[in-house]
Amino acid sequence: MNTTVGLDIGSHSIKLVELSKDKNGLTVRAAGSCPTPPKSLTSAISADQEALAIAIKKLFADCGVTNREVAIALPESQVITRVLEDVPQLSARELTSAIQWEAEQYIPLPLAQVNVDFTILRDAKQTGTNKMEVLLVAAPKVLIEKYVHILELADVTIVEAETEIIAASRALVRTVPTVKTVMVVSLGAQTTDLAILHGGVLAFTRSISAGGEALSRAVAQGLDFEPAQAEEFKRTYGVEQDKLEGKIVAATKPVMDTIVSEMTRAIAFYQEKYKGERVETVLLSGGTARLPGMVVLIAKALEIEAQLANPWVGIQKGSQFAALDAEGAVFSVAVGLALR
Ligand SMILES: Nc1ncnc2c1ncn2[C@@H]1O[C@H](COP(=O)(O)OP(=O)(O)OP(=O)(O)O)[C@@H](O)[C@H]1O
Ligand SMILES: [Mg+2]
Numbered sequence: 001m002n003t004t005v006g007l008d009i010g011s012h013s014i015k016l017v018e019l020s021k022d023k024n025g026l027t028v029r030a031a032g033s034c035p036t037p038p039k040s041l042t043s044a045i046s047a048d049q050e051a052l053a054i055a056i057k058k059l060f061a062d063c064g065v066t067n068r069e070v071a072i073a074l075p076e077s078q079v080i081t082r083v084l085e086d087v088p089q090l091s092a093r094e095l096t097s098a099i100q101w102e103a104e105q106y107i108p109l110p111l112a113q114v115n116v117d118f119t120i121l122r123d124a125k126q127t128g129t130n131k132m133e134v135l136l137v138a139a140p141k142v143l144i145e146k147y148v149h150i151l152e153l154a155d156v157t158i159v160e161a162e163t164e165i166i167a168a169s170r171a172l173v174r175t176v177p178t179v180k181t182v183m184v185v186s187l188g189a190q191t192t193d194l195a196i197l198h199g200g201v202l203a204f205t206r207s208i209s210a211g212g213e214a215l216s217r218a219v220a221q222g223l224d225f226e227p228a229q230a231e232e233f234k235r236t237y238g239v240e241q242d243k244l245e246g247k248i249v250a251a252t253k254p255v256m257d258t259i260v261s262e263m264t265r266a267i268a269f270y271q272e273k274y275k276g277e278r279v280e281t282v283l284l285s286g287g288t289a290r291l292p293g294m295v296v297l298i299a300k301a302l303e304i305e306a307q308l309a310n311p312w313v314g315i316q317k318g319s320q321f322a323a324l325d326a327e328g329a330v331f332s333v334a335v336g337l338a339l340r
Contacts, residue, residue, distance in 0.1 A: 001020055001029075002020065002021075003018050003019060003020045003029050003067050004018070004019050004020075004021075004067075004071070004338045004339070004340065005017070005018045005019075005065060005067050005069065005070040005071070005337075005338055006018075006019075006070065006071050006072075006073075006167070006333070006334040006335060006336065006337025006338035006339075006340075007056070007070045007071070007072050007073075007156070007334065007337065008072075008073045008164070008167070008331075008333040008334040008337065009036065009041060009052070009056070009072065009073070009147075010036060010041075010188055010189060010333075011036060011041055011042075011075075011188065011189045011190045011191075011213075012035070012036055012188065012189030012190075012212065012213070012287065013033050013034065013035055013036055013189075013287065013330070014033060014034050014035075014036050014055060014056060014059055015031075015032075015033045015330060015331050015333065015334040016030070016031065016032055016033065016059050016060065016063055016065060016334060017030070017031045017331055017334040017335050017337070017338045018030040018031070018063070018065050018067060018338065019315065019335075019338040019339065024316070025314070025315075025316060026314065026315045026316065026339075027315065027316045027317065028312070028315055028316070028317035028318075028321055028324070029065075030063040030064055030065045031063065031317075031321060031324055031331060031334070032059060032062060032063040033059070033327075033330065033331075034055055034058070034059045034062075035055075036052065036055065037051040037052055037055055040052035040055075049146075049149065049150050049153065050153060052150055052154075053150050053151070053153030053154040054154075056150070056151070056154040056156065057154045057155060057156075060154070060156070068155060068156050068157055069156075069157050069159045070151075070156055070157070070158060070159065070337075071158075071159060071160035071161070071162070071167075071337040071338065071340050072147060072151070072158050072160070072161050072337065073161075073162065073163065073164045073167050073333050073334075073337060074139055074143065074144075074147070074161050074162065074163050074164070075143075075163075075164065075191070076163050076164050076165050076186075076191060076193040076205070076207035077190075077191050077193075077207045077209060078139070078140065078143050079137060079138065079139045079140075079143070079163050080106060080107055080108075080114075080136075080137070080138040080139075081135070081136070081137050081163055081165075081166070081205045082106050082135075082136045083121065083133060083134075083135055083136075083202060083203055083204060083205075084102060084133065084134045084135075084136055085131065085133050086131045087102075087131060087132045087133070087134045088130070088131060088132070089123065089124040089130060089131070089132055090132075095118065095120075095134070099116065099118045099134070099136065100116065102136065103116045103136060103138060106136065106138070107138045109138075109140060113140060113141055113142070114138045114139060114140055114141060115138065115139050115140075115141055115144060116136070116137075116138045117136075117137045117138070117139075118134050118135060118136050118137070119134070119135045119137075120132055120133075120134055120135075121133040121134060121135050121201050121202060122201055133201075135202055137162070137163065137166075139161070144161065147161070160337070160340055162337070162340075163193075163205075164186055164188075164193055164333045165184065165186055165193040165194065165195045165205050165207075166195070166202070166205075166336075167332075167333045167334075167336030167337045167340075168184055168186045168193075168195075168285050168309075168311075168332040168333045168336050169184045169195050169197055169202060169336065170336040170339050170340070171309075171311035171332045171333070171335040171336030171339060172184050172283045172285065172309050172311060172332055172336070173197055173200050174200075174313070174314065175283070175309070175310060175311065175313040175314070176281055176283065176307075179280050179281045180198065180199060180277075180280065181196065181197070181198050181199075181270075181277055181278060181279050181280055182196070182197050182279065182280065182281050182282070182283060183195070183196050183197075183263070183266070183267065183279050183281070183282045183283070183304075184196075184197065184283050184285065184309075185263065185282060185283065185284050185285065185286075185289070185298075186285050186286040186332065186333065187211055187212065187259075187284060187285070187286040187287070187288035187289045187294070188211045188212065188286045188287065188288065189211050189212045189213050189287065189288070190209065190211050190213055191207055191208060191209055191210070191211050192207070192208045192210055192211050192259050192262070192286075192288075193205070193206070193207045193208070194206050194207075194208075194262070194263060194266055196266060196267070196270045196279060198274065198277065203270060203273075203274070204266060204269065204270050206262060206266050208258065208259060208262045210255050210258050210259055211286070211288055212234075212286075212287055212288035212291075214255045215234055215252050215255050215256075215288065215291070216230050216231050216234050217230070218251050218252045218254065218255050219231075219233055219234050219248055219251050219252060221251070222247065222248075222250065222251025222252075223247060223248070223251060233248065234248065234252075234291065235291070235292075236292075237292065238291040238292025238293040238294060239252060239256065239291055239292070239293040239294055239297050240292050240293035240296075241293070243292075243293075249293075256297065256301075260298065260301045260302065263282075263298070263302060264301075264302065267279050267302070267304075279304055280304070280305065281304070281305050281306070281307065282298060282299070282302060282304050282305070282306040282307070283306075283307055283309045284298060284306055284307065284308055284309055284329065285309035285311075285329045285330075285332035285333070286329060286330065286332070287329070287330050289308055289309065289329045290308070290326075290329055290330070295307065295308050308328075308329050309328060309329045309332050310328040310329070311328050311331055311332045311335035311336065312324065312325070312328050312331075312335070315335070
């Protein structure tokens, strides 16, 4: 059977999804997650990288995934993503050299040190002008080499690599087909990534270096807790105003304010550029989106309808995967990778 596999190695957890596609549509063949060995993702020490490879190998075995050709997610914070407007209508070959030149303006690293990739988002016909919109993605070669090395140790071959938010957007935009403009947010452990999509096409991305870990630290400091206790309280009470006399909400407010203000800026930027357009819905994915009260807090702060993301919409899965229903938000990136 032909399957596609998505592997999302986060700083907190590793997510794996295998899908198949036939005349009956998409089906989940395997899915699972496991903790990321502490610090292994950022470490240059070979023992740490080996520990990560062992964890990945075990996850493949535990989930029963035998297909070893995978699409992986690259951390948004280390990859440069830009939507270039006003690109003259060019052929793919002309574009390849033109983009190299364009790239120099946006990439703070020598071009020899990055892999530059581009995708035409909308051609001149679709924009209705004589210009195209092109997505430029530049990933440092050292970053790619690190992933290739770790995955080689895990006996896995990378067939595709893309950023987390691009993968999550692919998984989630299809779940709200009637919404014209949507913001997809991935609330992870160390970062919060966001994208605004218009008619399913990417218009804007941003990565913020705050997420679930910053919230846990704020709880630990504000309530004078040990880290493990802070994590437990965070997960139990979340950011619901009426819990613990609002103490967790108060302690985490500075972090939430940072996240919300970046979202507000992104929306303002988008709406300034596309006059008359409005972000209608916000889809919240990632582990931190599951925090009790998170969806309500963000909806209120932005005054926009928000939903917990569910990438399983339109994908069949057997009863053995029932436990995944509640975990959809966490698997958004891995599902999007497998949907490539
Ligand atoms: N049920 C839950 N309720 C609240 N928070 C949760 C829950 N499950 C996970 N989290 C939080 O979500 C974060 C992990 O989410 P996720 O697995 O999406 O991160 P990651 O992809 O590993 O991180 P990153 O993308 O930032 O590298 C942790 O900070 C954790 O505390
Ligand atoms: Mg993540």
